[in-house]
Amino acid sequence: MKLGVDYPMTAAPIETDxxxxxxGPIGLFAVFELGLLDLKCHLIDILDRPGGQCxxxxxEKPIYDIPGLPIVTGQELVNKLLEQIKPFAPxxxxxxxxxxxxxxxxxxxKLKTDAGTELIxxxxxxxxxxxxxxxxxxxxxxxxxxxxxxxxxxxxxAVRKMETFxxxxxxxxxxxxxxxxxxxxxxxxxxxxxxxHHRDGFRAAAHSxxxxxxLEKEGKVKFHVASVKAIHGEPGKMTGVxxxxxxxxxxxxxxxxxLPFFGLTIKLGPIAEFGIxxxxxxxxxxTARFESQTPGIFAIGDINTYTGKLxxxxxGFHEAALMAQAAFHIARPNEKLRFQYTTSxxxxxxxxxxx
Amino acid sequence: xxxxxxxxxxKEHTLEGRDGWSVMEILRDGGLxxxxxxxxxxxxxxxxxxxxxxxxxxxxxxxxAEIDMLDMALAVEPxxxxxCQVICSNETDGIKVTVAPE
Numbered sequence: 001m002k003l004g005v006d007y008p009m010t011a012a013p014i015e016t017d018x019x020x021x022x023x024g025p026i027g028l029f030a031v032f033e034l035g036l037l038d039l040k041c042h043l044i045d046i047l048d049r050p051g052g053q054c055x056x057x058x059x060e061k062p063i064y065d066i067p068g069l070p071i072v073t074g075q076e077l078v079n080k081l082l083e084q085i086k087p088f089a090p091x092x093x094x095x096x097x098x099x100x101x102x103x104x105x106x107x108x109x110k111l112k113t114d115a116g117t118e119l120i121x122x123x124x125x126x127x128x129x130x131x132x133x134x135x136x137x138x139x140x141x142x143x144x145x146x147x148x149x150x151x152x153x154x155x156x157x158a159v160r161k162m163e164t165f166x167x168x169x170x171x172x173x174x175x176x177x178x179x180x181x182x183x184x185x186x187x188x189x190x191x192x193x194x195x196x197h198h199r200d201g202f203r204a205a206a207h208s209x210x211x212x213x214x215l216e217k218e219g220k221v222k223f224h225v226a227s228v229k230a231i232h233g234e235p236g237k238m239t240g241v242x243x244x245x246x247x248x249x250x251x252x253x254x255x256x257x258x259l260p261f262f263g264l265t266i267k268l269g270p271i272a273e274f275g276i277x278x279x280x281x282x283x284x285x286x287t288a289r290f291e292s293q294t295p296g297i298f299a300i301g302d303i304n305t306y307t308g309k310l311x312x313x314x315x316g317f318h319e320a321a322l323m324a325q326a327a328f329h330i331a332r333p334n335e336k337l338r339f340q341y342t343t344s345x346x347x348x349x350x351x352x353x354x355x
Numbered sequence: 356x357x358x359x360x361x362x363x364x365x366k367e368h369t370l371e372g373r374d375g376w377s378v379m380e381i382l383r384d385g386g387l388x389x390x391x392x393x394x395x396x397x398x399x400x401x402x403x404x405x406x407x408x409x410x411x412x413x414x415x416x417x418x419x420a421e422i423d424m425l426d427m428a429l430a431v432e433p434x435x436x437x438x439c440q441v442i443c444s445n446e447t448d449g450i451k452v453t454v455a456p457e
Contacts, residue, residue: 058398098436130392136431139456175426198431203423227430246433263427266392311394348446 024052026301026316027127035088145235289326
């Protein structure tokens with residue numbers, strides 16, 4: 001994931017039929033239903049790969065309630081959906097967050113991302129689940145003011161250029177693979193490297209843990225069972241932290257950079273600013289079209305709400321099918337929608353590349 | 356069976372537990388602000404709670420998977436648990452928990 005990255009404003013706006021926010025299972029299946037109606041799609045997702053929660057949270061966990069698939073893992077389901085929509089050649093914009101939505105004079109929508117991508121489409125489909133995945137922010141007072149302080153200093157939730165951390169006093173927090181991988185990779189070029197974690201044990205891969213223990217023995221890494229209680233310095237210029245042990249003992253540590261790695265959590269994000277009517281962070285829709293209260297903006301999957309809503313993947317699939325019918329009439333106002341079955345329509349089979 | 360839960364604003368709630376349900380489900384249905392993003396699959400660490408007043412020791416020990424997943428939680432203390440992995444029963448009647456910071 002590319003967070004806090006400055007992108008150049010470059011390419012010209014892309015015109016398409018449907019702009020989909022979210023490449024989770026429901027966004028992917030929407031491509032299929034829209035594709036059968038000859039509508040082309042672009043998808044935006046903040047993650048660096050398709051699948052949303054299925055691949056980010058539970059890629060290896062089995063799902064038992066997908067009709068026709070008695071058991072399938074999150075990753076397998078996503079792989080099958082990608083195979084299913086391949087004939088429709090969806091265009092993906094990964095590692096991008098949808099940040100702005102405006103209506104154009106011709107009635108279409110312009111959707112912008114934090115990477116400078118601009119999509120122009122008559123239909124926007126929000127299939128954003130619970131929102132966008134963002135790094136978990138430790139509950140340290142004032143931590144926000146030390147974020148985006150610049151290369152190699154302050155609080156960072158990702159490492160873009162290792163070189164920017166050369167010669168710095170680095171503090172890393174966490175016990176997963178990201179935390180230990182960055183301890184191992186940054187220790188050789190850091191002035192000092194400290195790792196803090198809540199226990200003397202790690203969920204990270206055993207070989208990474210062994211490597212870290214070796215570095216600790218060599219004196220290249222300091223490890224404490226502790227957490228960060230306070231950050232010292234001026235906003236934008238961090239000088240150190242207060243660490244605290246479980247026994248409430250506290251001590252100070254000089255640090256130029258603090259890198260917390262606690263994985264991702266989901267926040268609604270900029271969708272809240274799109275001007276669409278929300279009800280407790282969900283988008284109310286009608287159950288015939290799955291359209292929000294803003295015409296042309298649809299919402300399917302976990303992000304929507306209606307009487308009887310169940311947050312199930314299978315419900316999202318149904319919602320995608322009905323949404324596509326309604327979206328067709330907006331994207332192709334002068335055409336007649338021909339409802340066909342994939343089993344019997346040679347026309348649909350041609351689109352799917354099977355006849 | 357009762358669950359005494361303190362929310363992030365420090366307000367105490369007394370909720371009715373249900374045999375076999377997870378504490379996470381009771382907190383969520385009781386309207387407490389707890390994300391539980393993965394829906395109880397021990398896969399996200401967003402249902403993190405502290406177990407208070409000696410109740411931690413009375414509970415069955417956490418699984419290896421839960422201990423690992425707690426590494427992804429913030430502000431973990433020795434009495435931390437993932438509430439989706441704490442199951443209500445007669446033995447947990449009166450349990451005291453505090454929702455961990457987000």
